[in-house]
Amino acid sequence: MKKGILLCGHGSRTKSGTEAFKELVSQLQARYTEYEVDYGFLEFNHPVYEASIERMYQKGIREIYALPIILFAGSHAKNDIPYEMNTIQSYYSDLTIKMGKHLGVNSFLLELAQKRVLEEESKHSVMDRKDVCLMVVGRGTTDTDANSDVHKLACMLGEGMGFGFTTVAYSGTAYPSVTKSLELTSKMEFKRTIAIPFFFFTGILLERIYKQIRDFSETSPLEHVYTQAFGSDELILKAFDERLEEAINGTANMNCQMCKYRKQIVGLESEIGKEQMGHHLGVKGVLFEEDEKVGQKNSVFTKIKKGLGI
Template sequence: MADFQAEPSVERLGVLICGHGSRNRLAVEEFAQMVEQLRPKLAPMPVEHGYLEFAQPILREGLESLRQQGVTKVLAIPAMLFAAGHAKNDIPSVLNTYTAETGLPIDYGRELGVDRLMVAAAGSRVQEALHRASDDIPVSETLLVVVGRGSSDPDANSNVAKVTRMLVEGFGFGWGETVYSGVTFPLVDPGLRHVVRLGFRRIVVVPYFLFSGVLVSRIRQHTDLVAADYPDVEFLSAGYLGQHPMVVDTFRERVDEVLRGDTAMNCSLCKYRAQVLGFEQDVGRAQESHHHHVEGLAESCTLCERECTGACQPNGVPLEAHSHEHEHEHGHHHPPYPHAEHPLGPLTLSQTSKASKDFPRNP
């Protein structure tokens, strides 16, 4: 890796870590704490952070802070697990607009991606869950379920499946499946009800998320609901990635890549650049942000102290932050997902959905 302190340059470099933002106060706290852990690893370069939505500081404020510290060139790193709309469109749109307005050069790095360090961090969370197991069921008789965020970008969704496979082979699990918290299919509830039929005595559920938030809470609570219907199966909920040291080291590597000029992304499977099967209509779509209406909106739900518990919902399961109603209410329009009506997909979120009926509960 590059020695940042010895880096000869007439430029004053600074780093901006670009987050999504959350209504969940714990998630915002965890993100800020991760940035604090990163600062000494990147010294003497100043490091700031900003969010697309639902939290402060916003990206522009982070950039302004760097400029006030005398930074003449910014290295911006998307704090995204995989490259989908936020990393490809929303964040670059904000950065490009700021450069056009101020003239401040910004070099953009790549997402965390499928990386040996990230897989190892997820493996650490899996191991922690296995240590909590109630009895001695072999790993070969245990099923692993990795829960991804879910995206309208098939490239990002497929990367979650790759992480699943690497964990399955790394541990030697008996089986592995990938489900998603929203947007695509299968969702958590129907996915778990499907895999429980395979007959494994233990199922480990891993939320492949950086930090806490509404979606992580929803994954945990959907898992508990399914587990209650199958008392003969041991369900273990693993922790999310969080501030694992290997996650912090991955961010440092992404900065190092920008310094080397080595930030190539996988454009061959990008639906905005190539004719990807089923998503041909997205080629050449304009690069623009869909988050201006909630930029800096830091109001949090007051029913839960720090982490979402679903207290506002009759079934105790948190609603997704980007619900269909949310989009219409604020004019927040993302490109349509062609499989939104898939029977195991977004329209099955409700507990009374067809998918839950198709995968009946234990008598």
């Protein structure tokens, strides 16, 4: 019997971000032809996960590998998506959903980051990297375990490529912000700062990061440039090959040793043992596209959506 793959996206408030995600979906569908490959969103866009799984179920799929299109293990990967999958699993007695792991720290992502930096360097005059600062920009989360992965990749990338200094900034939630990091690094007077956002796709947050860098550069005598998003590069596809294989083999393990829900982590003591509960109910599918809606399912989730008018 044919098995399914659910690509678990986050959702975007911009058309360009949604289209970029769908381009990745198209490439993975062409790559995994032996599977029924579908996709869904955690918030904003349609289809929501439940609708996508119902669509596959109606096609006779009874085993699904859920792969998060998530870079780092913040609350979306540790809490929200597993909560959604467990909830949907309870609706079907003859369906098995197996969770894959977020992309995380891996050699393919590191190589792709290097590729994006090299692409940006090629647009400018040659400069000794010892005179250049590398600034890795992460999404930022309240989960310090996820933030630490950004730091790890930044360290491996910066030291591996021989930059004079490497630092990290975040688009929100975590510290320092992009602007604050630029202010700090400018005091070290590196001739050039290359910012590389660790983002899959374009969207509101990425455009905000770019604007902050441009605005800062206008008032600085130093050079500040930035790379493009990771996109649907072949290296990303290879990383998903690994995550799919792990899901199939049952080896898609999270970093439970440093999980704030399982261990007492400094500064996050109140999170230990917290009940798994999704927090995106109010924005599920609010930007849905009519041609992507599927048949109604008589579930608690459907009734709540009707009540909310979404």
